[in-house]
Amino acid sequence: MPKAKPRQAxxxxxxxxxAFGLAYPGAHGKSPWPGHDDLAVNDKTFAYLGVEGEPFSISCKLPKSGEAVLLLPFAKPTAYGLGKSGWVTVTPPPGELLALDVLKAWIDESYRAQAPKKLVRELDARGGASAG
Structure with missing residues (x-):
């Protein structure tokens, strides 16, 4: 079964x-509809993750790096009008995954764009991006 290995990865x-996203101050998970596993802070989503067993996808609010990320051939503005607010969805082809540090940087940027300033200060006080 050659497709099992990429899916497992x-x-x-x-x-x-x-786990990385949930380590941020005030972060919690929520699943507003099937096929999505959101990372949120104060009930405000900062990352939409695909679910296990489905093709990999991630959507983040990227006010600083979004324009550059949209240059990737498998990136597009997020649907439902979120793209107008700086949200980008990345869905690499099956078997192709992006570097973990790049994905974590996007989650960090999105958290900082969505979280209350008080929680961002708490994050910075403990050394920046959550240990992961």
Missing amino acids: SDALLRELR
Whole structure:
């Protein structure tokens, strides 16, 4: 089964990204509809992650790096009008995954764009991006 290995790798990547995002101050998970596993702070989503067993995808609010990320052939403005607010969705082809540090940087940028300033200050006080 040649497709099992890429799927296992993307599922492991999703688990790692979820744990990374949940380590941020005030972060929690929510699943508003099937097929999405959101990372949120104060009920405000800062990352939409695909679910295990499905093709890998991630959507983040990227006010600083979004224009550059949109140059990737598998990136597009996020649907439902979110793209107008700086949200970018990345869905690499099956078997292709982006570097973990790049994905974590996007989650960090999106958290900082969505979180209350008080929680961003708390994050910075403990050394920046959550340890992961």
